[in-house]
Amino acid sequence: MLRQLGIEERIFWLHDQAIPLHFTMAAKVIGELQVDSLQQALAWVQQRHPLLGVRIVLDSLGNPWFTEDSATIPLRVVQRQSEQQWQQEVEQELAHPFNWNQAPLIRIVLVHAADCSELIITCHHAIADGMSVVYLLRDILQAVGIPGSQQQILPERPAYEYLTPIAHKIKPPTKDSQLELVNPSQTIPPAKSLHFRLLTWSLSPEETATVILRCRQAQTSVHAAICAAFLLAIAQSHHSQNDTEAQSLEQKQPVTLNCLTAINIRQFLTPPIQEDFGYYFTSNISAHTITPNLSLWDLAHVIKAQLNQKMSPDQIFAHLPEAQAFITSNPSIDTIKDIFQELYRYDVLVSNLGKLHIPTQYGHLQLAAIYGPSGAIHVAKGRFIGVATLGDQMFFNLLYPDSNISLTEIEHLQKKTMQLLLGESMEQVQLLSDTLISEDKRSLSKVK
Structure with a gap:
């Protein structure tokens, strides 16, 4: 995938650098959720959903682009010791913003026990909304619980404004083949999150x-x-x-x-x-x-x-x-x-x-x-x-x-x-x- 960020994607990318806007979703899962099976499922969903493998880079004019990267979705496993433990993990995830120049812009925490676990998904807001994570969660559980039931790989999509009835009023992104994608010489460190x-x-x-x-x-x-x-x-x-x-x-x-x-x-x-x-x-x-x-x-x-x-x-x-x-x-x-x-x-x-x-x-x-x-x-x-x-x-x-x-x-x-x-x-x-x-x-x- 290689495309410029859309209008609101770009606004949220900018705002996230001043005050982080990332978010989490958490799910309680009954049954044995094995770590190796979960890792395999994450590898699969990363193929199915193009934005799960991107980072953001700048062109020579400073415009941000999504570009594909080979980094896998990070999984942090924590041993489950109480019913409320996952809430502390959510608080911890929200205290740590993403570096937009490093892929992927999503990470997973598994609060793990033999018969009951919580799955916490944290995303940069420029690539996702709440319903996206609901469907992603379903895809992950289906890949783990019903092997061989994987769904089709979804196509790359343009920014949503080009799918609206007023798309003709939106200026298309710059298409200059001479623009070379560059990494910023130094990324601005994310602002410290409130607790x-x-x-x-x-x-x-x-x-x-x-x-x-x-x-x-x-x-x-x-x-x-x-x-x-x-x-x-x-x-x-x-x-x-x-x-x-x-x-x-x-x-x-x-x-x-x-x-x-x-x-x-x-x-x-x-x-x-x-x-x-x-x-x-x-x-x-x-x-x-x-x-x-x-x-x-x-x-x-x-x-x-x-x-x-x-x-x-x-x-x-x-x-x-x-x-x-x-x-x-x-x-x-x-x-x-x-x-x-x-x-x-x-x-x-x-x-x-x-x-x-x-x-x-x-x-x-x-x-x-x-x-x-x-x-x-x-x-x-x-x-x-x-x-x-x-x-x-x-x-x-x-x-x-x-x-x-x-x-x-x-x-x-x-x-x-x-x-x-x-x-x-x-x-x-x-x-x-x-x-x-x-x-x-x-x-x-x-x-x-």
């Missing part, structure tokens, strides 16, 4: 079904309800810290909070991108004024409506020509950093992968849980929420910088959010259930 802490939890099948049912009744999305619950919990925490106990509900001041949503754009591309490993997402940030009497479902409706406006092809890709013009002006790393901090100043970032349509059984291996994405945070009090629904369970992880948010605050936020999401949901579902039972009884009495 992050990870809190994870899951909903039971019953709780997951309850949330989905209530969202359907309220005619909103699960994603919007999750965003609303976290925003309300943060606002309530803000009030408890800044208001006196004597203040009434009416006296409490509104709080304006920003929510950033990661958006999967694969379905909007031509041809649609399905299982390819690459950068196929964008984001939307919205500001919400939280008043003391605002309900979960009213806020969820507002969030869903705003996202629906964004989710049309003419809106979702509208920023690309302007972003390309900005990139071609050769902005400095500091400029990129300042713009990110100005435009993406969020209180909560929610990356919800939705219901994952991948198997949970791979021969003798069972995929029991998926947690992620967890991405390095670039705002002081940002909270990064990763959500994935596997089978009939919803899995959450909450990443936060421990320098200015305490574990006690985060645990309170998590508890309050789930109370908002589940407590009201369960109450409403119970009312619905009671209503249906009463109607059934009335129907039976009429029959009699």
Whole structure:
């Protein structure tokens, strides 16, 4: 593979040099996951997905290019000693940025035991998104658990902007055969990462079904309800810290909070991108004024409506020509950093992968849980929420910088959010259930 980085790939490559933006996904696997079989599987998936074998180099004009390299995917094996050990490994992975000039821009950690292991995949954001890692994880487990079932090698893809309806507005990359790819004389050392802490939890099948049912009744999305619950919990925490106990509900001041949503754009591309490993997402940030009497479902409706406006092809890709013009002006790393901090100043970032349509059984291996994405945070009090629904369970992880948010605050936020999401949901579902039972009884009495 040899191509220039696309518009947003290049923006993330630049930003990563100022403040790292790499991310992780983690999976719990039941069954014996042998190290040698895993290494063979990694060699196979590296053939299947072209971006798993690249590094980034510069041409004589300073433009970054993906170029193929022979380096294998590094695998670090750690002996599993506790259920929570993998979370510490995720925190460690997020504290170590990639060197973009060294291949590959992905690495794996196996927290290993004879009958249960966690697989942690860490990627440079210029080559991947959360769904890419989901499909990669499936490919790895299939290669290990069902030998001989390998899928076809996928083609090299252009940057996603050339697959959009506005591709004609995007200037093609420079095609000067005289440009010789060169390595930088010295790579700028990555900025020191903040130290992050990870809190994870899951909903039971019953709780997951309850949330989905209530969202359907309220005619909103699960994603919007999750965003609303976290925003309300943060606002309530803000009030408890800044208001006196004597203040009434009416006296409490509104709080304006920003929510950033990661958006999967694969379905909007031509041809649609399905299982390819690459950068196929964008984001939307919205500001919400939280008043003391605002309900979960009213806020969820507002969030869903705003996202629906964004989710049309003419809106979702509208920023690309302007972003390309900005990139071609050769902005400095500091400029990129300042713009990110100005435009993406969020209180909560929610990356919800939705219901994952991948198997949970791979021969003798069972995929029991998926947690992620967890991405390095670039705002002081940002909270990064990763959500994935596997089978009939919803899995959450909450990443936060421990320098200015305490574990006690985060645990309170998590508890309050789930109370908002589940407590009201369960109450409403119970009312619905009671209503249906009463109607059934009335129907039976009429029959009699």
